[in-house]
Amino acid sequence: MSDQELSPSTGLVLAADGTPLKTKLRQAERAQRLRAAMLVAPLLLFILVTFVSPIFDMLYRSVDNQLVPDVLANTSKVIGDWDASKTDTPDEAVFRAFAEDLLVATKARQHTRVGSRLNYETAGISSLFRKTGRQIKKFDFDQPLKPQFLAMDDKWGETEIWQTIKRFSGSLTMGYYYAALDLKNTADGVEMLPENQRQYLMLFWRTLWMSMLITGLCFSLAFPVAYLLAILPMKSSNLLMILVLLPFWTSLLARTSAWKVLLQREGVINDTLVFLRLVPADGRLELINNSFGTIVAMTHILLPFMIMPLFSVMRTIPPSYVRAARSLGATEFTSFWRIYFPQTISGIGAGCILVFILAIGYYITPELVGGRTGVFISSRIAYHVLSSLNWGLAAALGSLLLIGVLVVYWLYDRIVGIDNVKLG
Amino acid sequence: MAVDGASDYVVFDHVQKSYDGEELVVKDLNLTIAKGEFVTMLGPSGSGKTTCLMMLAGFESVTHGEIRLNGRPINNIPPHKRGIGMVFQNYALFPHMTVEENLAFPLSVRGIGKSERETRVRGALDMVQMGEFGKRRPAQLSGGQQQRIALARALVFEPELVLMDEPLGALDKQLREHMQYEIKHLHERLGVSVVYVTHDQTEALTMSDRVAVFNHGVIQQLASPEDLYERPMNAFVAQFIGENNKLLGTVERTEGDVAYVTLEGGGNCQATMVNCEGQGHKTLLSIRPERVTVGDEVQGNATSAQVKELIYLGDHIRARLNVHGNDEFIVKVPNKNNHAMLAVGSEVRIGWATEDCRALDA
Numbered sequence: 001m002s003d004q005e006l007s008p009s010t011g012l013v014l015a016a017d018g019t020p021l022k023t024k025l026r027q028a029e030r031a032q033r034l035r036a037a038m039l040v041a042p043l044l045l046f047i048l049v050t051f052v053s054p055i056f057d058m059l060y061r062s063v064d065n066q067l068v069p070d071v072l073a074n075t076s077k078v079i080g081d082w083d084a085s086k087t088d089t090p091d092e093a094v095f096r097a098f099a100e101d102l103l104v105a106t107k108a109r110q111h112t113r114v115g116s117r118l119n120y121e122t123a124g125i126s127s128l129f130r131k132t133g134r135q136i137k138k139f140d141f142d143q144p145l146k147p148q149f150l151a152m153d154d155k156w157g158e159t160e161i162w163q164t165i166k167r168f169s170g171s172l173t174m175g176y177y178y179a180a181l182d183l184k185n186t187a188d189g190v191e192m193l194p195e196n197q198r199q200y201l202m203l204f205w206r207t208l209w210m211s212m213l214i215t216g217l218c219f220s221l222a223f224p225v226a227y228l229l230a231i232l233p234m235k236s237s238n239l240l241m242i243l244v245l246l247p248f249w250t251s252l253l254a255r256t257s258a259w260k261v262l263l264q265r266e267g268v269i270n271d272t273l274v275f276l277r278l279v280p281a282d283g284r285l286e287l288i289n290n291s292f293g294t295i296v297a298m299t300h301i302l303l304p305f306m307i308m309p310l311f312s313v314m315r316t317i318p319p320s321y322v323r324a325a326r327s328l329g330a331t332e333f334t335s336f337w338r339i340y341f342p343q344t345i346s347g348i349g350a351g352c353i354l355v356f357i358l359a360i361g362y363y364i365t366p367e368l369v370g371g372r373t374g375v376f377i378s379s380r381i382a383y384h385v386l387s388s389l390n391w392g393l394a395a396a397l398g399s400l401l402l403i404g405v406l407v408v409y410w411l412y413d414r415i416v417g418i419d420n421v422k423l424g
Numbered sequence: 425m426a427v428d429g430a431s432d433y434v435v436f437d438h439v440q441k442s443y444d445g446e447e448l449v450v451k452d453l454n455l456t457i458a459k460g461e462f463v464t465m466l467g468p469s470g471s472g473k474t475t476c477l478m479m480l481a482g483f484e485s486v487t488h489g490e491i492r493l494n495g496r497p498i499n500n501i502p503p504h505k506r507g508i509g510m511v512f513q514n515y516a517l518f519p520h521m522t523v524e525e526n527l528a529f530p531l532s533v534r535g536i537g538k539s540e541r542e543t544r545v546r547g548a549l550d551m552v553q554m555g556e557f558g559k560r561r562p563a564q565l566s567g568g569q570q571q572r573i574a575l576a577r578a579l580v581f582e583p584e585l586v587l588m589d590e591p592l593g594a595l596d597k598q599l600r601e602h603m604q605y606e607i608k609h610l611h612e613r614l615g616v617s618v619v620y621v622t623h624d625q626t627e628a629l630t631m632s633d634r635v636a637v638f639n640h641g642v643i644q645q646l647a648s649p650e651d652l653y654e655r656p657m658n659a660f661v662a663q664f665i666g667e668n669n670k671l672l673g674t675v676e677r678t679e680g681d682v683a684y685v686t687l688e689g690g691g692n693c694q695a696t697m698v699n700c701e702g703q704g705h706k707t708l709l710s711i712r713p714e715r716v717t718v719g720d721e722v723q724g725n726a727t728s729a730q731v732k733e734l735i736y737l738g739d740h741i742r743a744r745l746n747v748h749g750n751d752e753f754i755v756k757v758p759n760k761n762n763h764a765m766l767a768v769g770s771e772v773r774i775g776w777a778t779e780d781c782r783a784l785d786a
Contacts, residue, residue: 323483324516326503328530329581335504338529342520 055402062395065173067117068165071110072101076169084166088159095146098165099139106133120390121175121185122164128155176396200380200397207376208404210295211359215306217299218355219348222306226347229307230314241311248304256368259297263287263369289371297369302358306351313347349416357405377401430494433459433617434480434585439489441475441641449475451641453489457619459584462611464620464628467638468664476638477587477621482506493585504533509578509586509616513593515570517562523549523573524558530581548580551610568599575607579614588620592627604630625665629653637661653712658699659784662710669716669753671709672786678702683783685709689749693725695783706786713754715780718743718766722775729753729774731766741766747774 015024069076074097082090105111115129131153139148149156167185168175178185182198192198225244229237247255262268265284273279287293317340325335363378370376377397384394412418434457441450450472457463465473478484480491482503490497498506517526527545536544549555552572562570571591578586588607592600608631611618622628628635629649637644637652637660645652645661656662659670673687681697685707693709700707717723732751733744740756743766747753755774757766766772 318514318516320512320514320516321518323481323503324510324512325518325529326483327481327506327508327510327587328533328577329504329507330529330533331504332502334533339518 058395059399060395061392062176062399063172063174064392065117065168065175066171068114068168069171071105071114072098072165072169074098075101075165079162079166079169082162082166084159084163089146089157090162092144092146094162095149099136099141099145099149102129102132102136106136118164118168120179120393121168122160124155125161125164128153128161132156176392177400179393180396180400200377203375203377203380204400204404206291207360207378207401210291210298210374210376211356214295214298214302214359215352215356217295218302218306219352221299222303222310222351223344223348226307226310226314229311230317231319244304244307247300252301252364253368255301256297256365259293259300259369260288263293263296288369289374291370291374293369293371294366294374294376297365298359298362301365302355305354305358309350309354310344310347313344313350317343345416349412353409353412356408360405360408361401431458432456432492433461433494434619435490435492436476436480437490437492439476439479439491440487441472441479441484442487448487449641450479453641453643455636455643455646457617460615460617462608462618462620462631462633464622464632464635465638466622466625466628466635466664468623471638472641473621473623473636473638474589477589477619480619481508481510481587507581507583507585509581509583511574511578511586511588511591513590515562515574515591517570517573517577519562521561522558523554523560523562523565526562526573527558527577527580530577534581544580548576551579552576552606567595568603571595571603572606575610579610579616583616585617585619588618590622591620592622592624600624600627601630607631629665637664639664655698656710656782656784659708659710659786662782662784667713667754669711669713669747669750671711671748671750671753673707673709675700675703675705675707675783682778683707685783687748689747691727691748693727693748693781694778695781696779698782699785700783707783708786710782710784711776711780713742713756716755716774716776718755718757718772718774722773724775724777725781726773726775728771731768731770731772734766734768745772745774 013021015021017024075094078094078097079090082094102111105114111129111133112126115126115133118129119126132149135152139145155161163186175185178190180200182193182201183190184193225240229240229244232240260267264270265286267287269287270279270284274281274284279285287296321339321343322335325339326332330338360376361378362376363382366374366376367379367382370379378401381394381397381401384390384397409418434455436453436455439450439453440448442448453472453476455463455476465476467473475484479486480493482498482501486499490499492498493506493508517523518529521529524545527548528541531541531544545558546555549558552575554569554572554576557565557569557573562573565573574591578588591607592603595603604627607618611631620628620631629652632649634646634648635652636646639660644664645657647655647657652661652665656665656668662668663670671687671689671693673685673693676684676686676692678684678697683695683697683700683702685693685695687693687709695707695709727747729745729747731743732746735742735744738759740758743755743757744751745753745755
């Protein structure tokens, strides 16, 4: 450091013109950094708008309950004072606030939306709101309103209805998450739904174990192929690579439909088995529209995602390692298991995490070939987005899936180390 | 120079190798290596030397012929049962194991117990002066250190034969020279037989008991370094080993082992008959640059030459001359008092002894 000039006051290294070297370096590199930023800006913007912001929007939707406090503004304020454990129904003040809210909401046609929102939590509220919306104009606001409500429909005397309104009067809610986990938030606390109403936990569990099975199957099928690709001479390995990639270039729907042709009751595989008398004609196998169909079709579709990272890692392992092991006295198996295999771990990790994450969120293939027992949680998410329009629940299910993936990712990082992942 | 023991420890018996069934990479190779001997296979790339080594190690099949190790045919013995140590060009140290684990590997696959393993690993590390590097990974070592570990790993299970495939190729010049001596001393100390493949002639001459010069899948000459340099048997060896001046000519007549040659560029010359067909045939005369004398007191074949270029190299001056029409005739003039008389463009008298001028195949 003796031949460098130091600033007398700060002790920083100075450039030839007396400015601190760090400042000088920043200035010199600014133009370059600016250009780099300009180059990535379009893609960054695109991703922000089309990918990142929707994710945050969905995350917010999964807890968003702004609609209820917005529409039932007065009710939300006063219903907090009502103590459900002391009186069955709220007092006149709450009914009056509710009636005023409803009068405004009916004009804006908002009461049905709140009704269906609350109907997710307690069945019957939607129709009650619609009915009340039609009648509210006839109510005499100079008289006490509570009796008029009760006279119109005695459901308004049920504690459960008012408890639901009270519970969902806040602007944020965990209700969607409870629903997504087959839980119910009642006055007595959170409890499991009755056995016959549970569906999501079972679907999450199925998504998880089937994705793991598909990952395992992909690995055991892909490893030998990738190995072959890596050791074959360039010419033959290129041909084989094309065969591996061919399905990649075919439409996903075409491939899935092909499996339908192959696997159905009157399909190619069953016909062949019957022809070979391996299966009686009246006992054709159910190969599709169940979990078997999903596993077969998805293993096929995700196979290239396992082969590619494995291949790219194996290709970089020089044959001299195995040769060295052999010359040192190791049998073929020992040199494979102790020398070759450990060096492919990074590729195995990359392939497995890629296939697993793709599998866990797969929709179209399980939907087409999975029947009732082979669909994934993605199918329910799609149902709530497209059919039931319960976007909050769809968002909660999706967020849980996202959390699941992040947990897998974290576990993987702890066990294998994410730095060891090589994708190519 | 075999150290006591069988003189036919490794035998290549009419070995041929072809990869494609059309072309022979190794053509009828016969080579006998004595126990404890250091034999180098030297040759340009593609000359078949590495193929020979791989056949001996068991990684390439033998197309025809037989390889014997200690009297036993090994054509059909898998590599791991041959008990041959091998050092690879890129060292092939297992990247996922520490240095110690690398060294313990050949011992553990042989079922040697833990304590014995540790002793021998320690011994091998000390042997290559790498004692304190046992816990490191190969990637944390320099090239020279990796080289030493590779050497130790090939020796730790005490093989009697060690093969080395251009092991110093990746090192810089200084380290390479240093390692040459280390390998040579290890060989002397342990008494193992070594088959060493290289394309670097200095390496071959420095380390070997005998050198096999390969070209086009054939051993051109198998001899001690001294013989190889002093007495090359054909034009390829003369050209490949060391620096060489060549003069083309026709044999006019022979007298004993002296050939009288008329040179193509004009002039006559007497040469020692080595490998040419005699009267009327073409021959290539080979003269080492340091055997040419310059000045008035020249003896033997004397002629005049024109100085084309002078390069000052400290201990000697390298002069490029035109001799008998050959513009590339190199002479090494020792840096003594008389070199001052050389000047580019001037005529000088040069000469060489008949026995230093060898008549080889044209």
